[in-house]
Amino acid sequence: MSGGDAIPEFSKAKSGDGQDVSLTNLSAFAGGPGVKSGAEVAAILVVAVVIIGGIELALRIFHVPQYIMPPPSAIVYALFDEFPLIAPHLGYTLVELFSGFAIGAVVGLLMAAVITQFPFAEKIVAPYILILVTTPMLALVPLLILRFGFGYTPRIIAVALAAGPMVMINAATGFRRVDSAKIALARSYGASTLQIFWKIRAPMALPMILVGLMIGAIFGLLTAVGAEMVGGGFGLGNRLTSYSSMIQMPQFFAVVLILSTLGILIYVLFFLIGKKWASWEA
Amino acid sequence: MNTGSARTPKLGVQAASKVYTTASGDLLALDRCSLDVHANEIVSIVGPSGCGKTTLLWSMSGLHRLTSGAILLDGKEVTGPRPEIGIVFQEANLLPWRNLDANINFPFEIKGEKPDRAWIAHLLHRVGLDGFGGKFPRELSGGMQQRAAIVRALALKPSVLLMDEPFGALDSFTREEMNRLVEEIWLDTKTTIVFITHSIEEAIFLSDRVVVLTARPGRVAKVYDVPFPRPRSLEIMATKEVFDLTNRIKMDIVGERRPKAQEQLEHKSAEIVRIRP
Ligand SMILES: Nc1ncnc2c1ncn2[C@@H]1O[C@H](COP(=O)(O)OP(=O)(O)O)[C@@H](O)[C@H]1O
Ligand SMILES: [Mg+2]
Numbered sequence: 001m002s003g004g005d006a007i008p009e010f011s012k013a014k015s016g017d018g019q020d021v022s023l024t025n026l027s028a029f030a031g032g033p034g035v036k037s038g039a040e041v042a043a044i045l046v047v048a049v050v051i052i053g054g055i056e057l058a059l060r061i062f063h064v065p066q067y068i069m070p071p072p073s074a075i076v077y078a079l080f081d082e083f084p085l086i087a088p089h090l091g092y093t094l095v096e097l098f099s100g101f102a103i104g105a106v107v108g109l110l111m112a113a114v115i116t117q118f119p120f121a122e123k124i125v126a127p128y129i130l131i132l133v134t135t136p137m138l139a140l141v142p143l144l145i146l147r148f149g150f151g152y153t154p155r156i157i158a159v160a161l162a163a164g165p166m167v168m169i170n171a172a173t174g175f176r177r178v179d180s181a182k183i184a185l186a187r188s189y190g191a192s193t194l195q196i197f198w199k200i201r202a203p204m205a206l207p208m209i210l211v212g213l214m215i216g217a218i219f220g221l222l223t224a225v226g227a228e229m230v231g232g233g234f235g236l237g238n239r240l241t242s243y244s245s246m247i248q249m250p251q252f253f254a255v256v257l258i259l260s261t262l263g264i265l266i267y268v269l270f271f272l273i274g275k276k277w278a279s280w281e282a
Numbered sequence: 283m284n285t286g287s288a289r290t291p292k293l294g295v296q297a298a299s300k301v302y303t304t305a306s307g308d309l310l311a312l313d314r315c316s317l318d319v320h321a322n323e324i325v326s327i328v329g330p331s332g333c334g335k336t337t338l339l340w341s342m343s344g345l346h347r348l349t350s351g352a353i354l355l356d357g358k359e360v361t362g363p364r365p366e367i368g369i370v371f372q373e374a375n376l377l378p379w380r381n382l383d384a385n386i387n388f389p390f391e392i393k394g395e396k397p398d399r400a401w402i403a404h405l406l407h408r409v410g411l412d413g414f415g416g417k418f419p420r421e422l423s424g425g426m427q428q429r430a431a432i433v434r435a436l437a438l439k440p441s442v443l444l445m446d447e448p449f450g451a452l453d454s455f456t457r458e459e460m461n462r463l464v465e466e467i468w469l470d471t472k473t474t475i476v477f478i479t480h481s482i483e484e485a486i487f488l489s490d491r492v493v494v495l496t497a498r499p500g501r502v503a504k505v506y507d508v509p510f511p512r513p514r515s516l517e518i519m520a521t522k523e524v525f526d527l528t529n530r531i532k533m534d535i536v537g538e539r540r541p542k543a544q545e546q547l548e549h550k551s552a553e554i555v556r557i558r559p
Contacts, residue, residue, distance in 0.1 A: 189365075189392040
């Protein structure tokens with residue numbers, strides 16, 4: 001027998017704790033600590049200047065025609081010059097994105113919360129959710145347009161259908177992380193099922209919920225723009241098709257620039273929310 | 283608290299049995315355990331891992347229903363969680379998304395009661411955690427987390443404190459420090475404590491009585507009195523009496539396990555023999 005008076009442990013199955021998940025598990029977030037030092041920021045800016053300047057220079061030296069690839073300076077000029085014309089389209093896309101995302105997120109969260117309470121129901125629903133997740137909702141847009149016309153409605157529906165399932169599967173993963181000791185702790189003080197949900201299950205699920213919301217929002221943006229390219233006369237997606245058909249490439253790339261900025265803003269927004277409210281797990 | 287000639291135990295465990303129903307069949311975790319814990323007493327429960335200590339403690343707290351038998355608190359049957367019973371869980375079991383203050387407020391939030399600020403401040407001071415209220419669990423050492431868990435359990439002024447291997451994950455120095463802290467708290471409050479551990483030394487240092495459970499299914503094998511005065515100094519813990527008691531308890535547990543392991547080994551070799559053509 002080894003020294004000491006402790007009774008040796010036999011195979012001790014550690015139960016309970018759900019595996020750790022966090023925003024930082026997403027490869028997109030895994031790029032190191034969120035706060036960058038001044039030197040790092042400077043380095044990133046220098047690289048940006050070198051790349052953009054290099055492209056500008058190369059395009060001018062080799063006399064690449066604007067309809068193939070406009071130089072960065074022309075894109076920035078077009079962005080400011082054309083912005084008053086683009087702005088209402090941006091607003092249109094944002095309305096679609098916000099309404100569709102809000103609907104999808106609320107329904108997705110509710111379904112995740114309810115379904116994870118009933119493991120049997122969850123098993124039955126799972127394959128259908130998988131279909132919703134894997135089907136590109138863009139494919140439904142022509143059908144939705146036939147049914148609902150060319151206004152906001154078909155696109156809001158498409159955005160909701162794209163964002164909702166993403167929010168749901170991630171939130172459900174979060175809600176499934178039961179930690180029996182923490183639930184027992186709450187129960188030992190006489191907590192009700194509702195109190196256990198709000199004070200234990202929901203906070204434990206929050207990091208995964210945020211991941212779901214972020215992925216849902218980005219899928220929503222893609223779907224909104226794609227849906228605008230399919231038909232109708234408004235939105236940033238419509239601008240893309242319109243500018244490219246008129247071979248107005250600087251304007252075209254100005255819209256692309258706006259879209260990537262939107263995507264980055266979504267990412268940064270959820271990253272900051274995660275840092276503020278879900279950093280306990282990082 | 284003597285009502286009548288026979289003293290009513292603070293916490294009575296009467297022929298407690300617990301069967302877990304699992305996918306691979308029924309599992310008898312506790313087999314007719316009986317045990318009385320008297321008011322102001324510290325009783326330790328030791329036994330090999332998996333023998334049903336946690337099961338017994340969760341049953342005492344009302345978190346688990348027994349399959350048969352009963353738990354009595356002041357003579358009344360416990361059928362669910364009770365405010366008079368505080369629990370310190372196996373790991374500190376703090377909520378990682380709450381800072382220390384919010385963790386200690388958690389019981390009051392659930393009950394919809396105003397926290398007793400002065401009492402909590404006193405407890406935090408007692409365990410040496412003043413000034414740490416804004417810290418999150420991940421910013422604290424294991425010992426500090428467990429101290430916070432003790433404060434949380436004592437915040438509601440329970441009359442019985444159930445502790446489930448609270449210091450099992452700590453290094454031996456921190457563990458000894460925590461043991462002295464429990465002793466001090468007991469000298470202060472005289473709270474009835476049921477203390478589960480797999481350290482015999484810890485059990486002897488803390489308890490008035492040590493209950494030894496058998497390997498699964500858990501049964502009460504023996505109960506030892508620990509008659510040393512408190513506070514228990516290092517000198518007392520180094521006496522021959524303590525040494526002998528430690529060894530007797532160790533023999534109880536090991537002696538009980540050894541034939542079993544032997545049996546398993548024989549069973550295995552029998553199987554191997556059978557496979558041969
Ligand atoms: N919820 C449960 N369901 C099924 N089996 C369980 C459950 N909890 C504990 N057990 C089993 O009961 C036995 C006793 O467990 P436990 O009380 O945790 O032992 P200890 O605390 O002494 O290590 C173990 O074999 C364990 O695997
Ligand atoms: Mg245990």
